[in-house]
Amino acid sequence: MSLDRIKAGLRAQRIETPSWAYANSGTRFKVFPQPGVPRDPFEKVADAAVVHRLTGIAPTVSLHIPWDLVDDWTKLREFAQEQSVALGAINANVFQDEDYKLGSVTHPDPRVRRKATDHLLDCVDVMDATGSQDIKLWFSDGTNYPGQDDMRSRQDRLAEALAEVYRRLGGDQRMLLEYKLFEPAFYATDVPDWGTAYAHCLELGPKAQVVIDTGHHAPGTNIEFIVAFLLRQRKLGAFDFNSRFYADDDLMAGAADPFQLFRIMYEIVRGGALDPAYGITFMLDQCHNIEAKIPAILRSVLNIQEATAKALLVDRDVLGAAQQSGDVLAANAALMDAFNTDVRPMLAQLRADDGRDPDPIAAYHRSGYFERISADRTGGVQAGWGA
Amino acid sequence: MSLDRIKAGLRAQRIETPSWAYANSGTRFKVFPQPGVPRDPFEKVADAAVVHRLTGIAPTVSLHIPWDLVDDWTKLREFAQEQSVALGAINANVFQDEDYKLGSVTHPDPRVRRKATDHLLDCVDVMDATGSQDIKLWFSDGTNYPGQDDMRSRQDRLAEALAEVYRRLGGDQRMLLEYKLFEPAFYATDVPDWGTAYAHCLELGPKAQVVIDTGHHAPGTNIEFIVAFLLRQRKLGAFDFNSRFYADDDLMAGAADPFQLFRIMYEIVRGGALDPAYGITFMLDQCHNIEAKIPAILRSVLNIQEATAKALLVDRDVLGAAQQSGDVLAANAALMDAFNTDVRPMLAQLRADDGRDPDPIAAYHRSGYFERISADRTGGVQAGWGA
């Protein structure tokens, strides 16, 4: 690909940051609060806008309901607009009410299922208000012990709830269905793998698509294969990027295995899916438990951008010829040649050309923003996973 | 379930043993030959017949082409009949020809793909000759290095080959598609998981169904969930039973995790799929590298039978009521109560009632069969994975 086309690809790239990554988070052992953490959705949006201003490729912010509920959606929407960002996907939460101890839409009790499904429908209302196109569904539903509930009946209940929400979607709205191997359910989750999400989406229809959260797989899973396969089936709707060494660690994207991130982005490029017009939403879903929030999100956005630049650098003619001729080492070398290239100078130049600071993280530290929010955001309750 | 219905269920159970499990096998480090190992398909069938005579529930034997090629299929078929067994699924082999180093039906070279697909079509010819209903497809196809080949193009090639074979199937013939996470491919296999196999089968049509090999999953995969899900989708066609602690260890079924085997069989019972009329083929696929072949296969068949008996013992009224009321511990206890029951006396009685020895393994050792084959099968070349 010519450098111009590479730069065009990079300029078109869009990454969505999640409102909750700006808030406090932790493990079951401890949440360590940090200074300057937002206390409401407006402050989260303000932080997201900083990330966009510095990187130029993070123009939207995902919301999580009810954590980000506000009285006046128009006000939040306009506030975002003023900050030059927009509200992105609506993430439903059916895992924190006492009623959901044994499940939400798959719960054996129809009353609980009704309540959960109603929340999902409410989220579509929010979408109407915010202009968001996507409802993103992750279910903590599952069981901790063999026999605890009937796995197959839970699928029936899941299908029923999804169908009801699907019918409620507007013409240009989508349902994005996430899967996860385990946690918080420890024996069986109701949507454990991409196959399950895919089968449900297929039955629902074209507006239902699969979300790949890069931290939600069994050890050894080849994620880029799933990317390639779902692109072929036209059923990949979104990513939740993060990285992991063990489980759903929710570390910064690209931090644990930058080569894997590159391979994923290569499949995206190869499948023609990098362009926003293709329709994939590239989100982060991370927890910055011990590191500073905004710089960690900047780092994650840049890591994805660097992986993308390397993916765009792959000489696909050379690669294709080596593949076709069965030259294993030459084909591998064609890929590695791109990965081993240091793309940071090119990206710095790209930013400079676009009037941005070539080093977004250094610019952030120089900006005084952190000192300002640390000083200003002192009263009230810091946002976290619980609020 | 009443004891009578449990016994009826157990009497109807059918397990297919694989011809190659009677032959020599090993690891990449060493194949340890054993005395008495068959030298041709007839001797393999003879051994399989011993297993059926002693257990009463192993009436068919899977063949592997070309390992089990014979000049005259009628002769083998009649020989099996004389021994009171029948020929079962035909397992294709497109992984041992020099041409298949970089793949068979997914190979970049159309010549190799043609050759591989032709072999699959030949296998359907064999089915016509043997009366086998199922062609079972496992592909070693995959790549060892990132970039080695284009993963998505390989899916296109796979789909094309499968479609051609599917069209060749007779009215009551089926295609059974197996998946496997890794080995011998070490970076990406072309059918790595049930989702991939499911998607292909769905596109092929009703005669294509998924095979679950219990040793082919990533660590932590909940196999009984896949069983339940595929039953719900009506796409589960067969099992390859074996057990594993780490990878595709191919140990005796039930040896590594008897509780998992029980949970799998419970989902089969719960889904009404134990009865042969449902159409699932329950096969073994094992390697007895260091233990005596026939007793190991007997042990495996008995392990599955014991797990099935326990699954049938589950009091589903008690279980269902506990599940419905959200009583986690009572529901789990209902399942465990069956698992903790010692079903061996009941099964011994069942065998005695049917005129069999209550202890098939002891009967085998008393029979002198092993001494006989060890003495008789001395010339020629012992069968193994290569022949």
Next chain:
Amino acid sequence: MSLDRIKAGLRAQRIETPSWAYANSGTRFKVFPQPGVPRDPFEKVADAAVVHRLTGIAPTVSLHIPWDLVDDWTKLREFAQEQSVALGAINANVFQDEDYKLGSVTHPDPRVRRKATDHLLDCVDVMDATGSQDIKLWFSDGTNYPGQDDMRSRQDRLAEALAEVYRRLGGDQRMLLEYKLFEPAFYATDVPDWGTAYAHCLELGPKAQVVIDTGHHAPGTNIEFIVAFLLRQRKLGAFDFNSRFYADDDLMAGAADPFQLFRIMYEIVRGGALDPAYGITFMLDQCHNIEAKIPAILRSVLNIQEATAKALLVDRDVLGAAQQSGDVLAANAALMDAFNTDVRPMLAQLRADDGRDPDPIAAYHRSGYFERISADRTGGVQAGWGA
């Protein structure tokens, strides 16, 4: 082993329950509170005493500092005694103070290390007051990102802190060192595996011993091997029993893989380590996030007891002869014969002989205890991991 010796072994068995398992717990997503949960260490001890009264083999309760801090240890000790239980191991907590965000005894800042070590020394003071023999150390210390801290320097700091605490131990006091693969640290933990704990204990001296938490291993780890190996080295000090399908799920012992629990208990029996005189502390360490606390702990104690009964049932003469002669299948069968036996009738009889209800869980439900604590424990703050 004769039935009398089996029963003697079972009567001598001792399992320690953890105070925190009676309290509220959950995942990072949500803690679901339960009715009747204790509000202070006295109520925890009272619940533990119920478990002991019903099972007869749970005479001690582990404490966690600071969660179980009381003003007057003599009062708690005497209260326990009145309830016929005793206070067991003291579990230190150096992971919930703001200062410990980047580590406790391995923190780069010597001030934080001092504070953490002082807490450990305080725990030895508590041991003097409670009469506890063991300080049990689990460190959440580790790093989330490559480069975050110097792994080797952290070992130096760890060794220094352990040595200081070791020197403070009284003549019959022990230090029990736990290891854990990951969580809450997601890149590297400072004591990730038994080898690390073993090496430190060896350098510290005979009073330092390793704790095996059954949920703290990488997938595929053979835990009974570690048991056998540490017994051979005389360095196994304690267990934290629980079960897991994926990570540190902290489910009820024996719930996920009862065969594994049996194999572990077999190595204990084989190593002569079941007798309390041997010195191993058999504890539970579990989280009953969605199931009723006391019945779940009863279930766990009974699961361990059942596994132990099966382990004692192994005919070691038969097993040893088969092993010595290289008869793989006979040796495996000797072990499986014991595992497949239903030991529940024998255990019910044992309880009846000792004047207990043969079914402890049914007896608990009949006792009205849960209704009583649910009604009584209404004011105040329920205990949890945070208090």
Next chain:
Amino acid sequence: MSLDRIKAGLRAQRIETPSWAYANSGTRFKVFPQPGVPRDPFEKVADAAVVHRLTGIAPTVSLHIPWDLVDDWTKLREFAQEQSVALGAINANVFQDEDYKLGSVTHPDPRVRRKATDHLLDCVDVMDATGSQDIKLWFSDGTNYPGQDDMRSRQDRLAEALAEVYRRLGGDQRMLLEYKLFEPAFYATDVPDWGTAYAHCLELGPKAQVVIDTGHHAPGTNIEFIVAFLLRQRKLGAFDFNSRFYADDDLMAGAADPFQLFRIMYEIVRGGALDPAYGITFMLDQCHNIEAKIPAILRSVLNIQEATAKALLVDRDVLGAAQQSGDVLAANAALMDAFNTDVRPMLAQLRADDGRDPDPIAAYHRSGYFERISADRTGGVQAGWGA
């Protein structure tokens, strides 16, 4: 580190290639032979010499006994010398004789153990003849089924055999003990993890040291932690480099996770262990099943060299300051900055400065060596794992 010191470090680096990596290898499914493969140890040494001539850092070649047995060791030694390489570690093989089906030095039968130990002693004789300093021990010993043999007795037998061989070592000879999680044993291996190898080496004495094979761990194991820990204990003796996605895949080093290889080499540099004087033997242990042998070994050597160059590039002052101040992101960035650097131009320059071709793989392809060996090595039997 100054560029001069970096270059000095790189010039001093030594990587040992294994004779068997030049020979045919495969999986249990199939060995695909390749043209030009050596037929005897002389031809293997010749190939290894090519790798050294082109890279300048692979001056020794590991031998495997009995695969590399020759009548006249002096002749092989002199042949190597003529080719400017030397004979390296002696790798014992006690896994391919019929007698070793159930183990070698841990076998229940003392006759088999004697035979196996005698082979190990013979290997020390070979060392005396070849001038090799290291005997490298990997045992396939283990069990496939629970109960198959007594795990603890096997440790006693292992310890006894190791002690006998240790006593036989000359003054400057070492015993290098390898561990492996599984394969070919599928239930329990007798040296499954570094802790086991470490404990044995500690009891044996200072001449016994641990080998880390990078493909021999459970999923999720942090290998660089083990490196750092063993360096601290002065018990790391050697590496077997290769890479894996799943199990012991034996792919080219650096192919699966280049970031992990970098982290490992960073711990080596940080521990001062890169210099040959430190005493660590850096070997490859790989199987080039589908790719050309010599270029794959060149690629592996270069991958390790590139990872080492990046490790040397880490600005340890910046890193240390960030670590000490608890700046998680700055510390991580200091490490990543080195990893993200493209070191290939510097390495090409280094080679040019030393009078070598800047691109060893291109030079190999231009050299005509492959065409020559393909033409010349036509009669006889190609070397493989069996011969």
